Amino acid sequence: MFIGIRLRLAACLLLLSTPGLAAKKVDLDYQLRFLPASAEAEVQLTLAKGELVQSVKFYLPKAEHYVAFKADGQWTEDGRGHATWTPASGKASLSYRVRINQLEPSGAYSALITADWALLRGDDLVPAADVVLYDKVELVSRLQVELPKGWKSVESGWPRIGPNRFRIDNPAQSFDRPTGWILAGKMGTRRTRLGETDVTIAAPIGSGMRRMDTLTLLTFVWPHAQAVFPRDPRKLLVVGAGDPMWRGALSGPNSLFMHAERPLVSENGTSSLIHELVHVLSGIRDTDASDWISEGIAEYYAIELLRRAGGMSEERYQQVRKKLTLWSSKVNNLRGEHATGAVTARAVVLLQELDLEIRQRSAGKHSLDDVAQGLMRMDRVNTESFIELSESLIGKPSKVLDSKLLRLPKAKPAA
Incomplete structure (x- = not known):
């Protein structure tokens, strides 16, 4: 009897291990060619x-x-901003051209191509899509970039697997796109390895980007950032450029952008570089008018990680806190889809108060770090789940979070 059971079990294991039941891997190759003359790709x-x-x-x-869409198979557009590609059998391609330059209302560019370089987000090269695969099919995605004559190289936030070639792998997505920042052309770079992450700082030659300053600050704060956000991306790309690029900072998958003239640490004691680094490492995404959470957490740790790394004295920290309190004194509600600077400042003050409450009421066992790590594990976070998570660490209702700041404003009655 036992021999029969073992034989049947062995047969089942053999059946499950046969290649026919394994996922079928299908290559998806992206070819990108920059066209400076027409400002396209x-x-x-x-x-x-x-x-x-x-x-x-x-x-x-x-x-x-x-x-200029061209497709092997069927290509249909519905006129409402959606288009569907049904690929032909065998080797099938879809090609098109993308306008690169994106001029913002401020008169600056959030994406730009010149005769010597291009700086943009891969999200705009390949738009978001829903892919329908047959059973047990998995896409294996790669990006190959063809550079114009005279351009030096290309950088992205994805691991390099060859000359101007990158492996695109996002386990959370079935349709892997080359998302995040991309810089190509005549550029200067500085590289190092921090923990398990390859870090690259890149900017067009002559842009004024402080590459070594940026790398040095990241080196100082990295161990403290990893202690709070235990996530090790294989690669982190920091890109920058001067005018006429947008004078701000913005994160993307495995990458972030900073204008070359933006200070690494501002006069108010915060750091755009560390703020965007927290976005990259934490991956916290909010919903339900709760943008104060992701922005507040990023700004809180932009200050706190500097402090922990020894870059800010206790006296300076208290001065920063006073400035944040003064700046946000007129804020009476944090809820909204897009947090303003004043709302973010008020969120930081609330988070500082919450950290103190958690430490005191848990007898030092927990802190806001535990909240942040809990948020990292959530697909989306809203104000209600934030409160629930925080109070689970405290063990009772939070006095700090029992605030009108966190209640949705009442809708105004229709006229």
């Missing part, structure tokens, strides 16, 4: 086995930026 997606992909539905919020 040419993008081509190639599936090695188109018959294993049922459809790819693209979202085109800026449809005018994408032109």
